[in-house]
Amino acid sequence: MSLFEKNVVGVLGGGQLGRMLIEAANRLNIKVIVLDSENAPAKKIHAHGDHIAGKFTNKESIEELAKSCDVITVEIEHVNTYVLEGVSEKVMIEPSWRTIRTIQDKFLQKEHLRKHSIPVVPYREVRENTVEELAAIGEDLGYPFMLKSKTNAYDGRGNYPVRSKDDLGPSLDFLTDRPLYGEKWAPFKIELAVNVVQTKNGVLSFPTVETIHEDSICKLVYAPPRGVSSSIQKRAQELARKTVAAFEGKGVYGVEMFLLDDAAQTLLINEIAPRPHNSGHHTIESCGMSQYDAHLRAILDFPIPAKSLELRQPAVMLNILGGETRDSHLRITEAALSVPNASIHLYDKGDARPGRKMGHITVAGPTENAAQAAITPLIDLVDKLRAERSDIKTPSPAIAKPAPTVIVTMGSDSDIPVLVDGIKLLERFGIATEVNITSAHRTPDYMALYAAEAASQGVKVIIAAAGGAAHLPGMAASHTILPVIGVPVKPSKTDGMDSLLSIVQMPRGIPVATVGIDNGINAALLAARIVGTFDPAVAEALEEYIGGMEREVMAKSEKIKKIGWEEYLKQMKK
Template sequence: MQTPPGTTLGVVGGGQLGRMLAEAASPLGVDVIVLDPTPDCPAATPAADHIEGDFDDPEAFAALAERADALTFEIELADADLLADVEVPVHPDPWTLRTTEDKLAEKETLDEAGVPVPAYRRVDDAADLETAFDDLGAPLMVKARHGGYDGRGNHVAATVADAEDYFGDLDGLVAEELLDFERELSAIGTKGASENTQFPIAENVHEEEILRETRVPPAASDDVVAEARAVVADVLDVLRGRGVYGVELFEVDGEVLVNEIAPRPHNSGHYTIEGAVTSQFEQHVRAVLGLPLGDPSLRDSTAMVNVLGDVAETRPAALSGVPEALAVPTAALHWYGKRDVRPLRKMGHVTAIGDDVEQASDRANEARDELSFE
């Protein structure tokens, strides 16, 4: 494969992750071309070019592959079969995409490999869900096997009727035991050409199943952190293809279970742009191109908070309070360039560093509180 300078990386998906991949690739001498159906998508500005096309458009995939030295993806809606058919290297492997985009297949793959996951059952009809309640108790976390994100497609159901009210058709679901976890953790692991690495374990705060804040280091004990790192290492051994992987974890009674895996950069890894020696985005570019991996070490205690749409209905976005937010010590704002703001939409994030994680969190939230949409 051709290596920088002069390398072109094709990215399926032009959202905020594609935007930050393009920003990280440029200093390495790597041009990014994105494929996305949205005109003026967030990645269009920093990318070298933008091919408008659906994530399952064979002609658009062929055009992207023709212009790229390698392909990757920043969204699980990318068509794994089309990725498998192109004649340039694709990382992560399309097999990994097929596995992780299906929550049942992901659980079964990890379970068979001995990686700890919550107890789960396949659900294709009301009888399956009734059996799941009998086996795992009530309520259950019921998830659509495909397509859910940011809480969409996930529902805590106490009865079959409750699940039917939310999902309608009960075909294509997975039911998981509802965990009374102590905290949510995550890590960004990387599979490189000759080594695997991990960024530090992070602690996440969710509300309404949307990530609000990531803190590093976490409040978990040293033993739990060590176990989490061991679990992430096992996950990386299961997955195929180079790249970074976001691994979501639960700490339950001192044990660590895998919740879900994202075969791409992850929201909980955004803190690495300021907080780590190498960002998750640069690391992903390095990994998929087979370049030496960067140092994932933490620079200092870091917190990242998401900037979410705080409006009642979708409308054009106008962000105010930026000077005040940037006046907060160490605060760094990342705006995603989305044209419309809607309730709870991820519009950007703020990162801050501190002498300890509490100070970092206070600074990040102080800066976030200065921002609003007019």
């Protein structure tokens, strides 16, 4: 029997996730039946008469859906798992109703993870919902801590930060009549996410991404994460796969985690979603297979080449949230039409409401910096629309600048004049640059750490200038795998040959590319050529620069032939 002969998919929920799932299904002629309200976004792009209008918690509606499908999946976890348990003997439920039931209760989710030795933030159950009980939890976990609803909580709804004892009463008032638990505040450096695909043959994962949240809603996703080493990204994927393997059922899972700001760079699982996730929208443009394609293939037992889940190009995803006016989201959409490589996804939800997810934009590029630079004007517009909202009282936090691609460092600030023209040239080429002073002799520990951590921060080349003994380039090279370009600086008392020889005569195994004395321009050009091997925009800028030099020389050649060398010399001396 062909794989395509028995593949009707039922989906509980018809929001934007269901809509993008159907976009993937349409390309494979897979029929999808949606259970949700009559005008649900997912139904609008898959026209047939078998969609079911109703609530995805309603027993009769779910039983009706089960009669029409080969497999049922979810695009939201807040469903009636007891009805799913009842129909599971007649139709496949993916992921398992047991998994959905565990994950939809965040406290049970934490208990399940702890049982399987998955590292999580410390937490405590709230049993009586009293100020006295919360005070005891505060003493145990410390302040601040997060008070969270166990169920029916998403996008920050159902959370309350308890910063001090003064917040104990207000937090209970805000989350009144809800089952609660307290969670220790995680001192994280960055939030990461991994979309995991559980199949009949094992567990696969998409690349690690960085997520930026604002007002407890995902605002931005960076793929790959900024300034996170490949080893940490690999650890995050391994942890995410181990986490999902602890649950039963096929499909895509969204795994959110914290990278702590500690010496061990600890990873802790935050939350799991038993479905495609906001952090994976970028995969539509950035990977060979999107999370929606992967989810369909997993629940239908179609092949999933692991290579297809790899990142083909860097990308940044920006959520479009509703603003103060009903058409506010369209202002962002119209601006995105003029941004190169911007893919716009609108969810057809009608009028905007403040904070409502109306769509998203993904900008892909040949490099991380190119994608980030292209989407920056749209981030600025999103921040402007947020500032207009009457329900928001706090300003948008500043988004960190792109990580530097080239570091320019020197042993003393007296070396700056040698480097300044090269720094300006790197900026002209659009290369993100960080300039710093790291003395090999006066700050040896700082210099060693700075060089050692450069690769993990996304740096590709180090330019190091030094005079006299000129140990900085060689010492930097001994602490990094990155290419180091040494710039010998002419000291005040010698001709600079001592600096040149000190840098160029490195022992075998510790190479340093060395340019001429005081030649910061050549160091910048060599760094740009290295970056240009993987960044087409920089390669194009280099070609233009080289072409400019050729045109300049040819113009001089024509002039000297026209007026003669004597007159040319006279004009040079003026």
